[in-house]
Amino acid sequence: MWRLLQFPLCPFSRKVRFTLAVKGLTVELVPALPWEKSPELLALNPAGQTPVLELDGLAIADSAAICDYFEETVTRTPLSVAATASTLCPAKILMPRFLKDFSSSVEISSSSSGTMRGNISTMVTSTP
Numbered sequence: 370m371w372r373l374l375q376f377p378l379c380p381f382s383r384k385v386r387f388t389l390a391v392k393g394l395t396v397e398l399v400p401a402l403p404w405e406k407s408p409e410l411l412a413l414n415p416a417g418q419t420p421v422l423e424l425d426g427l428a429i430a431d432s433a434a435i436c437d438y439f440e441e442t443v444t445r446t447p448l449s450v451a452a453t454a455s456t457l458c459p460a461k462i463l464m465p466r467f468l469k470d471f472s473s474s475v476e477i478s479s480s481s482s483g484t485m486r487g488n489i490s491t492m493v494t495s496t497p
Contacts (some may be wrong), residue, residue: 381432
């Protein structure tokens with residue numbers, strides 16, 4: 370069974386979990402705290418970032434690579450209506466910017482007891 374090393378508040382991990390849910394795939398969710406740089410996480414992704422998908426020694430790091438892998442290998446519920454280079458280019462340009470902006474809106478703080486909590490800062494939304 371696929372294992373997804375992920376951090377629940379990480380927008381990149383959320384993107385992968387969403388893709389898996391839409392495609393109807395089941396994976397084992399393994400909590401990983403990227404700032405702790407656990408030996409298991411570093412063995413699968415030397416950058417120590419989440420998410421990382423792992424199965425039998427094959428590791429795929431980076432949310433875009435993981436989502437692309439499942440889009441190309443799982444034909445049910447395609448996420449791209451017209452998957453051509455010219456139609457996907459605008460989305461591939463905008464997605465990293467969205468994820469970067471969204472990621473910066475999530476703050477992580479730890480208490481002295483070692484428990485973690487996430488705080489979503491106020492996000493600016495535009496009204497039509």
